[in-house]
Each structure stands twice: as structure tokens, then as C-alpha cells.
Amino acid sequence: MLLKINHETRYVYDTPVQYGLQQVRLRPKERRGQAVKSWNLEVEGGKVELSFEDQHCNHVDLISIEKGRTEISIKCTGEVENTDGSGIMGTHSGFAPLWYFQQSTNLTKPGPETRKLLASLGEDFESDVARLHALSAAVVKKVAYRTGRTDAETDAETALKTGEGVCQDHSHIFCAAARLLGFPTRYVSGYLMMSDRVDQDATHAWAEAHIQGLGWVGFDVSNGYSPDERYVRIATGLDYREASPISGMRYGSASEDMIVTLQVQQ
Incomplete structure (x- = not known):
């Protein structure tokens, strides 16, 4: 089964953020029965500082929030082909x-x-x-x-x-x-x-x-x-x-709203 995924997570802050980092685990793993045909990660309001694999072989992107921003968006799009292995x-x-x-x-x-x-x-x-x-x-x-x-x-x-x-x-x-x-x-x-x-x-x-x-x-x-x-x-x-798909920290007292849009279809 070939699946198409569109996933956007948008964070909105009530005051400008001076410093923030996000650990993003949103790149699918190549594994038995799962082949990643294409995958793209886009960031607005920040940038990918580095990418690495953690102790679980998860793909992690470390994203910084641009100084003074009140909004950051992380968008993933891609196609993954799966076969049923009964779990x-x-x-x-x-x-x-x-x-x-x-x-x-x-x-x-x-x-x-x-x-x-x-x-x-x-x-x-x-x-x-x-x-x-x-x-x-x-x-x-x-x-x-x-x-x-x-x-x-x-x-x-x-x-x-x-x-x-x-x-x-x-x-x-x-x-x-x-x-x-x-x-x-x-x-x-x-x-x-x-x-x-x-x-x-x-x-x-x-x-x-x-x-x-x-x-x-x-x-x-x-x-x-x-x-x-x-x-x-x-x-x-x-x-x-x-x-967790996204985790992180930031300096300051800004409150945060998170808006998620996600589509998964064959």
C-alpha cells in the first residue's frame, strides 16, 4: 500500500521568542515492510541546525527558532510504501x-x-x-x-x-x-x-x-x-x-498555541 502524508505543525506565540530549539522526529524509518519513497521537511520561522540518529536509530532534526519570531511552522510531505507483516x-x-x-x-x-x-x-x-x-x-x-x-x-x-x-x-x-x-x-x-x-x-x-x-x-x-x-x-x-514527534525548549514567558493539520491517504 502506497500512503501519501501531509503533516504541518504550527506554533504561535503571544510574544516574540528570543531563543528556542525543537527536536523533531518526523522522518519515517526504513524497516521491514516499510519503504520511504520520498520525504521532505520544510521549516518556516526557523532552520535545521543539524540532523542525527539517536540511540533508537530515530531520525532527529534539531531546529532553532529564529530570534523575534511569533510563529514557526514544520511541514512534512512524502510517500511511504508498506506491506502487511501482521505486526x-x-x-x-x-x-x-x-x-x-x-x-x-x-x-x-x-x-x-x-x-x-x-x-x-x-x-x-x-x-x-x-x-x-x-x-x-x-x-x-x-x-x-x-x-x-x-x-x-x-x-x-x-x-x-x-x-x-x-x-x-x-x-x-x-x-x-x-x-x-x-x-x-x-x-x-x-x-x-x-x-x-x-x-x-x-x-x-x-x-x-x-x-x-x-x-x-x-x-x-x-x-x-x-x-x-x-x-x-x-x-x-x-x-x-x-x-515524541516534536519536543523542545525556549527562553521567555511566551504562551504557546499549537495547530496541527494532518492528512494520510492511499
Whole structure:
């Protein structure tokens, strides 16, 4: 499946920004089943200072905001061709060893709620894949998909207590619980082509667990299945902070509004 993506993120500030930097992870990865045919990143109100690969082999562009600007736009356009691998990414590679993906972070630290969720699963599963699919289903049953109830700083335990969240929260909970079960697990950010519309509200997030004999396998907790050819994988990490599409800092007291336009179509 050949997917065309148009994605613009515009930041508007109420006073001029004197200094700011953004780490941008918006270049798709070449990987099993995913071929990047073309990709272009344009910046208005800033410039790319340097580009590099981080410890997860994510493509990162470091963008500075032009001094005195009240607006910056980051626009990505491109085409990615995918094949359906039933969510299987295969053998582990990259700079970070597998044991690295078994450690918790502030956003994925397990607690009493995570352990109660695991206890509800039981023990009788025919395979690790079946166990992890059951975990995925249990997460979305416990935490209904609702926007506006959580934010980028909400951790897995808080989302479980709240009982509502979005794909970021579902992925964090899955990571926290799967790591307790002994699976190396990572957070994935990317794009998903929805079947009922071209315009999307935001980028998407899911999780991948490393299973003996299969390698990395994806689980889209929010939608209840493994990623297929409609998914474009952008960045991976231990949690949202390591795989977020855009993160950064700026000096000054300016407040910020963010406007996102995103189209994903075949």
C-alpha cells in the first residue's frame, strides 16, 4: 500500500521568542515492510541546525527558532510504501540492547493498578502472543478512549486510575505491564490511515514487545489489533518522551498555541 502524508505543525506565540530549539522526529524509518519513497521537511520561522540518529536509530532534526519570531511552522510531505507483516517487525537491531527496553520510566513505572490489571488476565495462554493480545484488550477495557482527560505528562498508573485516556496512555500502560511480565517493550509513534477519513486529528501511538522466536511484534492497544500496511512507523523509545514527534525548549514567558493539520491517504 502506497500512503501519501501531509503533516504541518504550527506554533504561535503571544510574544516574540528570543531563543528556542525543537527536536523533531518526523522522518519515517526504513524497516521491514516499510519503504520511504520520498520525504521532505520544510521549516518556516526557523532552520535545521543539524540532523542525527539517536540511540533508537530515530531520525532527529534539531531546529532553532529564529530570534523575534511569533510563529514557526514544520511541514512534512512524502510517500511511504508498506506491506502487511501482521505486526511483526522481526530481529532486534540498533544501538540499544534488549535489556534496555525492560526498564521503567517515569511515564511507564508500574504500581498497584498495573499489577491488578495483570492479575485479572489469569495464567492460561497458549502462547506469548496470545498473552500480550489479552493484555492489550484488558488495557482498553479498563481505560476507555477519551480525549481531553489526560496530557503528555500523564503516567500509566494515573491513566489506569482515571479510567480514560488516549493512544499514548494505552501504550504506556501496555509497556509498563508487559515489562513486568518480562518482555522488552517499546513505545512507537507514527501515522495511521483511518478507513473513514483523510484528515486526521493527530499522529498515532502503539507499542511493540519482543517475543522469543518472533522478534519485535506490534500491538495497537487503542484499536485492538496489530499494525498492518496502514501504519507508518516514525520513532521508537522507552516512552512518549523518547519517541515524541516534536519536543523542545525556549527562553521567555511566551504562551504557546499549537495547530496541527494532518492528512494520510492511499
